[in-house]
Amino acid sequence: MKIFLTSLVSLFAATPVYAAGPSADLLPWLRSALVIVGLASFTYALFSKEFSKSWIFGAAAMLIYFITGIFGGAASVITLLLFLASGVLVLVEAIAPGFGIAGISGTLLFFASLALAMDNGVQAMLTFFLSAVVVLLMARGLWEKGESLPMVKRLMGQDTPKREKLMPWKVGDVGLSRTQLRPEGIGEFNGEEVTVRSTGPLIEGHRKIEIVSVRGRTISVREVD
Secondary structure, three states: OHHHHHHHHHHHHOOOOOOOOHHHHHHHHHHHHHHHHHHHHHHHHHOOOOOOHHHHHHHHHHHHHHHHHHHHOOOOHHHHHHHHHHHHHHHHHHHOOOOOHHHHHHHHHHHHHHHHOOOOHHHHHHHHHHHHHHHHHHHHHHHHOOOOOHHHHHHOOOOOOOOOOOOOOOOOOEEEEOOOEOOEEEEEEOOEEEEEEEOOOOEOOOOEEEEEEEEOOEEEEEEOO
């Protein structure tokens, strides 16, 4: 039994090295690229209104990252298990939303597993820096296009208000911004909430707004004094 337990610990803690030669020098940066691609895919998926294939693509990139790390000697089975555990925690949060302990723990565990599976500290810092730049640029571009974060709202237990089939609002109607409009957010007119879009700069919440155009189901507003 003692020998069996010792072998089991060695299996999970060891970081065997299978890569050698010129490919071993290139492998760490290929793995960094997988992390960037995976995080970019998750970012796009967060902005998707329905389930996106980007979740699958991102998860596949991350799995390849950990598997190549194990074969390259940078990661161990433990880091892979930490990554899988983080996915389970986030899934639990998605099933029972509220963004509580499960969601926060899953997120922290996810990034911890990525860092522990890196080849060295320099690679980790550079990879996370480049990932942050890519993710922020993507998020800014999607946000400016009027995309919101429905997946995050679901995790936090917030429902996006539905627009009425018949649009009872017209140009010139005045109401209040219930949330920040950057550029999209929630406005209130005649006691009813509706998704609106700012035609100018960011509008803070609880500001007086006026409808300047109604095109299809897109309501554009501006801040008024």
